[in-house]
Amino acid sequence: MFHQAVWDEKLIIEMKGSRTIKIPNEDKILNLNIPAELLRDKLNINDNEEYAVLRHYVRLSQMNYGVDLNTYPLGSCTMKFNPKLSEEIVSMDQVRNIHPYQDQSTVQGALQIMYELQEYLKVIGGMDAVTLQPVAGADGEFTGLLLVRAYHEYRKDNKRTEIIVPDSAHGTNPASSTMAGYTTIEIPSDKNGLVDLDALKEALSDRTAAFMITNPNTLGIFDDNILEIARLVHEKGALLYYDGANLNGIMGITTPGKMGFDIVHFNLHKTFATPHGGGGPGAGPVGVKKHLEQFLPVPVVRYDGKSYYLDYEIKNTIGKVAGFYGNFAVLVRAWAYIKMQGGNGLRHVTERAVLNTNYIRKRLKGHYDLPYKELRKHEVVFSGSNLKKYGVRTLDVAKRMLDYGVHAPTIYFPLIVEEALMIEPTETESKDSLDRLADVMIRIAQEAKEDPEKLKNAPFNTAVKRIDEVEAARNPVLTWKMIK
């Protein structure tokens, strides 16, 4: 019975009205004497009444799906509850309306929160130092790899030009390697979906700068060879990098540090419950072991027993990776989340997340193919290949899910699973909603048999029907001035 709201919404440029918003000091204009050559003559942006604008976006918002509406089981994305108190806190003047260059005596509260967050992340990551500066997971990876480079350069170990990643890795891993100037060596997973130790050994060499993995991996499987992997990597003089997007599967149970990693980035917008904002802003702090601390970006927040301060004196710092100190308002939310949970709470987060995943895993088994071993951590990847015989693809399953008012899982990732359906329920889904998700997916598997055409034409109950993505890429219309 679900139907998404549908408003026949114009583009804002197609609306018609007059500005009603007044600007402060609007009437105090001097004669500016700007040379004519510097002035613009037209600007195709229209005026509208305040209220018309507001309604436009409120209506648009109703045509958007958020995790506040229902289950959002996007694997690898950790779409958990975004606590409302965090939103309340970041709406305070003392968060919103402070300038990054303010005298440090006037931002002690901000610095304290950053300091405390650094400390918490050290413990959670099992690391010795943390920078909060990277503003997303990929930015954390890039930063981490700049640290790898700084480390090897500092040691004059200059022939290390390669980063090894497993073929199950997230696309940002190889892309970040490239940005940091490395060649990516992709190694295949073994038959269990884990790091193939032989392949790793073969790939490792004195050209290896680092091995980037995540554990549990993107299949949601914990690689119990992790200590052996660490040994192999370190033996070769390379560093071991932890993609922290999957931290939700191990918090309080183990730490990347304990597993032998040298570097980890955290995705605060995943594990630490900050909102995704429709695609950001996030925050991707990076933790490192002692031997990498001297390379961290500046500044780091320190406490001298009396006050907090920004420390720019990091010996061999790589400099900066973003304009200021990171996505502060996101950091505040993550701090609030960690405070609310505490140590036991975070452990329980992981326990429940893993329980939820395995519950879904068992409920869906038999309806969708389940490659690799059973026990999963924070996520589980099914394959829709069993539906191929009806002419139905994973994409069709995903689209049909929307008709039931549930978002689809991540699809076609990781690449090593054919027709992948990657489900991460997170700890904040109740059993009720997990059952609802499972029921919908089971029903759709049934529909695939009985009425495959329906799936191929889905969705029906969304604001628009299935979209022609090929046409969009072939004849790109990317702004309203390109509309013919």
Next chain:
Amino acid sequence: MFHQAVWDEKLIIEMKGSRTIKIPNEDKILNLNIPAELLRDKLNINDNEEYAVLRHYVRLSQMNYGVDLNTYPLGSCTMKFNPKLSEEIVSMDQVRNIHPYQDQSTVQGALQIMYELQEYLKVIGGMDAVTLQPVAGADGEFTGLLLVRAYHEYRKDNKRTEIIVPDSAHGTNPASSTMAGYTTIEIPSDKNGLVDLDALKEALSDRTAAFMITNPNTLGIFDDNILEIARLVHEKGALLYYDGANLNGIMGITTPGKMGFDIVHFNLHKTFATPHGGGGPGAGPVGVKKHLEQFLPVPVVRYDGKSYYLDYEIKNTIGKVAGFYGNFAVLVRAWAYIKMQGGNGLRHVTERAVLNTNYIRKRLKGHYDLPYKELRKHEVVFSGSNLKKYGVRTLDVAKRMLDYGVHAPTIYFPLIVEEALMIEPTETESKDSLDRLADVMIRIAQEAKEDPEKLKNAPFNTAVKRIDEVEAARNPVLTWKMIK
């Protein structure tokens, strides 16, 4: 193409989960030794996860229409834009988290705002004194009539037992009369929809306590006999009461005081842009002329040149009409609105509201019957009786409007217009949205001719289809324990 969101939403009691919200000091419980006879043994309220609750209400909200979504032309209700800054202001701790009994030195800001609002309302109403205590329009009426009673009693004029109202009056007017202990005398309107002077003269007597009207009246017509009416009423020793719900039609052009009224209530949730909240809270301050000031409810806010204070020393006060000082958070919003508009702004509000009304009036003329004269103020009442010949009623028109994503006008009020459609666009509708409203209504008048069945079965695009209201009243199910 409009479709409202549809979620197949359970009742909260049908959900299943566990409480995740923690309560402060939750673990510090003494042994309370409450006698068993005082303890309750069951409570049919269930526990749920925080997130399940949140989603439940967010989904429900999507199945509700608000003025932030689109035009809401409910006549008599003045559904205008609710400025977002007002919401920002009332969310401050210094509004939300102050207690009414706090020492006055610790609430000077609150008192200042109330004082300023009193002063503004005096000017806008042309009155000499104002009480902010009444919490809704009807409560304002009731308060006003208690003042009427106090006035006559004070003057030992004890035979005045009647309140006269025109038949076009809002239902609260006679109901308030009853609550104040009066008998309501309803007089018919004249052929122009205005006060029938002869009928008034006939009804007026030394039993008349007051005559309650609104001008412009509920048809949106300004009664230009107003000074004559005031003379007649006062001549008989009665008071003239102004129902301020229609103030949006005259602000800055005239005032009730200037027209000869003795008492006026303001609907801050109409004229002064505070949100309606799905049916409240509102605020219904009452203004009076000098001769009634001594009867006002306590306390009133005063300023001694240095600080603001609550004055309980009103000689012949009627006492209290609500628990504390009125709906403070609503008062703050109205204050903010008035500050933003200023005197000229309020006048322009009225001008634009009246322009919008007359624009709609002319656009719809010919498609719906328009009884009485053309020129209207803040609202206009059409009649759907021209559609009767197709078997279509005003109710059907209203329901069909919902299918186009526009709320219906007020229907079947005022009672003097057959099949009434009472439209109040307010000043905040842009021409664009007025045109959209008119287009929809014209199209529906056409549909009535061509496909009357469609109208009678409408709506189709709302969360539910047409509801059986008769059954609801015949077999009332008013709580979940009454569900069979």
Next chain:
Amino acid sequence: MDDEKEMMDFLGIKSIEELFIDIPEEVKIKGLDIGDGVDEHTLRLLARKILSKNKSSFEMPIFLGAGVYQHYIPAGVFSIASRSEFYTAYTPYQPEISQGMLQTLFEYQSYIAELTGMDVANASMYDFATALGEAARMANAINGKNEIIIPKNIQWEKKSVLKNYVKGLGMKIIEYPYDKKSGKIDMESLKNLINDKTAAVYAENPNFFGVIDENVLHVRELGNFVYIVGVNPISLGLLKPPGEYGADIAIGEGQILGNPMNFGGPLLGIFATRMEHVRKMPGRIIGMSKDKDGRRAFVMTLQTREQHIRRAKATSNICSNEALCAVFSAAYISFLGRSGLKRLAEINMSRAEEVRKLICSIKGYVNAHNSLHFNEFVIKIPIDELELHKHLLSRGVHGGYLMNTWSNNSFPELGNAMLFNVTEVHTDSDIKKLVDALREVS
């Protein structure tokens, strides 16, 4: 603006003035002398400046209750109540497009009915005080009688509102005394006041002194009248509900359930009754029904009681009520659930009891009523009420309600006394601050 010009052209007018030609010149004014409007940002600055003169409970511990209470409100409650679709809606006159508000109010009614143990509840009254006024009028409508008997220890504001509500009916208000030692109903006296003119008896539990009074369980036995009970809804997480001891009408202050204090408004009047009286009940009521397709749907119902239909004969004049406050409360109760409500009641009793003991351990501070309390209690204090109050303020803490100073000396038998409120939000350090400051004047 262009649009205005276009509309004027369409109407064939040259100036806006022409739209006001029906208003006689004699009544026209020159304008409103209230200053010029300001832009949003300027107002934002101004509002912050003015409001900074207030001291909120986040800036100073406050031990005031007496009708309005500080409680922890989950951030999610604000998040829900600030959904545009809820707060910018009007009364759900078109139910098909207003199911969200209707279902929420239905849930609110259900919660109130469950909490109070009554059959039905309305969708809100203005506040506790006006709910009492309406209850008295409803009693008169039920049995046609003319006297209402109320406790002597009632908040004076509530009594004043009641007086105004029953004035038109000519009802008489009679007060029954309380037992000085326990602060509970003096049952003997009450019994003697009841006779065949008694329309209603009103009792509170906990009462204005915060005392939990088991006598309310037995008032029903005293005769044939409409029994009105006033409650603190949070106490009902733990205590026996009025519906289980014979109440005909249960009322209370719903602000306590998830609404901020807001300097005393908006509040939320709780109103519940037995099914047999439902058609005499004031206020809006939401009912469950079906749509054309047989799907569950909600709608305002029993509207023939209301002013827009019955006009002068309506059960009440109430029109706009406190719907959004009811949304706050529905959300609040949902977040807490049964376990939370029970625990909350326990915390309140515990914390208050703890503080009461602490205060009574100071020389000069004496427990006024030898009874079980909910989250308030009266303490006889060693010095003048106002003096102690100012002293506390000077120490950065706001004391309780001044029993005689603020009530027109309604409680002379108490001498100097303060009514302290303690809830789950008072921290240990708040309490220490209060107790330390009290100790200074012992």
Next chain:
Amino acid sequence: MDDEKEMMDFLGIKSIEELFIDIPEEVKIKGLDIGDGVDEHTLRLLARKILSKNKSSFEMPIFLGAGVYQHYIPAGVFSIASRSEFYTAYTPYQPEISQGMLQTLFEYQSYIAELTGMDVANASMYDFATALGEAARMANAINGKNEIIIPKNIQWEKKSVLKNYVKGLGMKIIEYPYDKKSGKIDMESLKNLINDKTAAVYAENPNFFGVIDENVLHVRELGNFVYIVGVNPISLGLLKPPGEYGADIAIGEGQILGNPMNFGGPLLGIFATRMEHVRKMPGRIIGMSKDKDGRRAFVMTLQTREQHIRRAKATSNICSNEALCAVFSAAYISFLGRSGLKRLAEINMSRAEEVRKLICSIKGYVNAHNSLHFNEFVIKIPIDELELHKHLLSRGVHGGYLMNTWSNNSFPELGNAMLFNVTEVHTDSDIKKLVDALREVS
């Protein structure tokens, strides 16, 4: 909890531990030593307490700019951006159910393209600094060359980020000088630096000194390279856009368009380019398409440039970006419209000019650059930078950016100098406070 028990039963496990048997004992930890969790209310109190140590621009006038700016943000912008459906959404991977975000981002892209005069814009970069880094990399991808020439008077943080972004490519960063008097590009020197290794030239308008520099109109004529222009988007309400003077890539800080300062994050990287370069552009792009019924619909497009498809060969590694900040900006621009944007630019220039004149009228304060400024300007001050800064603070006003103290002495030629920013939000009394305090040390 019951539900957990049920799920465990379903899985046939007795304890949660069994779900972690695949984790070797050697790597297990005992728990996280970060203290216990607290309830929401306690955290609310704690957060308020800690944050009260910050002084916001509402508590103290602040004249800082230099990359992050204070502007008036309509309350409606927050209202829109706090719609759950927007802020709790992920990247719109399923476009059919995400049209709201997609259309909003399409509108944002259109706004940026209009403002900058470029053909296309992406849906956001992290911030201005990383946008510069990405622009440099893109230049290299376009022409395969290896040198980027940037102004000497660039914010050091931006340069540092740039360095990190081009490091992997082995690109060389070369600086061109500015004219000391005017603060504008030294065109002669720039010209001499350009050669056939030049991948890109980067220029800013207004530049770091707040100077409006008409030389940017003529850089294009200097040779064949990727011309990157950094702008203040608000200035474009008034000034000629980069697209009209030959820019290949326009970048800037979008925080200015309706996003709060947030202590410097999140920010919003503006990135726009010519259509011919679109497949080299980093970041997400929203396109317009049709659905099965032929209705207009929006979708992420040209994804083959991106990391999730092209992996190591992607134009950038960017994945999560700053979508919600783009929503803020789209809403902001919509509220202002063309007339508002123009007026806003004028107010900023006017107010800053007024203040500049006021300051220069004080003995000892000297205008550093004899040029037109946008909303910032450098003043040579009579005493040590830090000393003046502290003095201002002691007077309750926060001065500007300390040109040498905070830039590792990048501008020795200026001596002691401060970069002041003035926008529409600075009130007359803020300005008076600043000027009075400056006068005290003249």
